[in-house]
Amino acid sequence: MGEPLILVGRVSGAFGVRGEVRITTFTADPLALATYRDLKRQDGQPALTILSARLAKGGIIVRTKEVETREQAEALRGLKLHIPRDILPEPEEDEFYVTDLIGLAVETLAGEPLGRVKDVRDFGAGDLLEIQPPEGASWYLPFTRESVPEVRIAEGKVLAVPPREAEEAEDAD
Incomplete structure (x- = not known):
């Protein structure tokens, strides 16, 4: 390519x-x-x-x-x-080029596959990862430390806390 x-x-x-x-x-x-x-x-x-x-x-x-x-x-x-x-410099820690994120596998903290990063969007309230699951419509995940605690470019994956799990964690507090 x-x-x-x-x-x-x-x-x-x-x-x-x-x-x-x-x-x-x-x-x-x-x-x-x-x-x-x-x-x-x-x-x-x-x-x-x-x-x-x-x-x-x-x-x-x-x-x-x-x-x-x-x-x-x-x-x-x-x-x-x-x-x-x-030709671009390597990004600072906790900074990423969008092109490096697109295509990464998205998994839960337990290693369950959620899909792949399809795109990174910002509709005015901060960056969102557009996640394309193996089947069905894509969905958005806030690109925050709470929702995306780890990005492992070298391993080709993003560890994510899906919205339903984040809500359950808040309810438990």
């Missing part, structure tokens, strides 16, 4: 008339995209090579090697931009 890629931004259109590209960034530091420089498409093919960047509302404005006109920049609208996972 190739190297794992992480989504870091999306082209939101042209800026001005000289071929600058507006990018919505998904990084803590929007200008980090300029340091990554060579951005890729989802399939790993080259997308944009950033020559210069500056902050703008909602992201950054960049000059690229590939784009010279406003029309070329507009044609890229919606293009998702990725970087190889291995």
Whole structure:
């Protein structure tokens, strides 16, 4: 399949008339995209090579090697931009890249399988793991220490306390 890629931004259109590209960034530091420089498409093919960047509302404005006109920049609208996972620093303790969590097995503390991490979402009240069980509809689990006491990336699993067990523990207190 190739190297794992992480989504870091999306082209939101042209800026001005000289071929600058507006990018919505998904990084803590929007200008980090300029340091990554060579951005890729989802399939790993080259997308944009950033020559210069500056902050703008909602992201950054960049000059690229590939784009010279406003029309070329507009044609890229919606293009998702990725970087190889291995160029990112290792996360701090108790921090994770979403791409490292997706696909991990989810088990109870007793080792009973619950499913796999399908996605990580945040609807405004904190991160939620979307769990896809072997059968049936997916469900959400708060990504908190109470609900997810351990994440074992190297072992490929997440230890979780399902909502019904958490409620029972609270009722016992």
